[in-house]
Amino acid sequence: MPFSSWGEVFGSATIANAILDRLLHHSHVISIKGPSYRLKSKMKYFNSSSNTSS
Numbered sequence: 001m002p003f004s005s006w007g008e009v010f011g012s013a014t015i016a017n018a019i020l021d022r023l024l025h026h027s028h029v030i031s032i033k034g035p036s037y038r039l040k041s042k043m044k045y046f047n048s049s050s051n052t053s054s
Helices: 003-010 014-022 037-053
Strands: none
Touching: 003 014
């Protein structure tokens, strides 16, 4: 989830900014773009299990 959406999660942009400020103070942010390997595995599992239960 992008940092710009955190205000919606916490219900307040001010609170989200304070949390992000503390989390990111000494952090390195690595932005990964593209499909998620874990999500791909889960989707494959759910698609195969839904096909067998029908």
